[in-house]
Amino acid sequence: KNEVEQSPQNLTAQEGEFITINCSYSVGISALHWLQQHPGGGIVSLFMLSSGKKKHGRLIATINIQEKHSSLHITASHPRDSAVYICAAFTGNQFYFGTGTSLTVIP
């Protein structure tokens, strides 16, 4: 049983396209994290959400606590956005990770 499910698993987009990655979770959370893992392996934290919506540059993250669902949107996608995007649900004493969405943006 996976506490966190992500979709799609793989995504290929043309440069400039609007991208949405979805994350559904089954546990009660105090926070939901979005991470970006570069091809070289390094991990960067993009957002931490407990409600509502956050925006940073071309990235937007939203969460619906009632529906136990979060989305990560990338506007005007660029080849440098190519990476694996991982969501993680934090329950207060445990993190559960999705399996990641591998995004490739083609010039």
Added chain:
Amino acid sequence: DSGVTQTPKHLITATGQRVTLRCSPRSGDLSVYWYQQSLDQGLQFLIQYYNGEERAKGNILERFSAQQFPDLHSELNLSSLELGDSALYFCASSVGLAGQETQYFGPGTRLLVL
């Protein structure tokens, strides 16, 4: 550069051996988290320390142990190593106690058990 350092970057060892991975958090961060990333299991949370005390425990095996020292650096000890322990081990740090803040990840230690 996140400000979090991990050593060594790569480690090759044999089954049955014991290794120690080291993590230095960003200046001012009191929490250290350890994660394991393997091809078949993905990312898994192992353990969190806050200011020297264990704060949260995830899927950490009994063969594994960790501690955080007074200078806030942390070590993850892996013993009786098995082939399945081959993975990337990340540490991350944050300022506060709960997992509700931005975490800054180190570059990881790649462990290969032969």
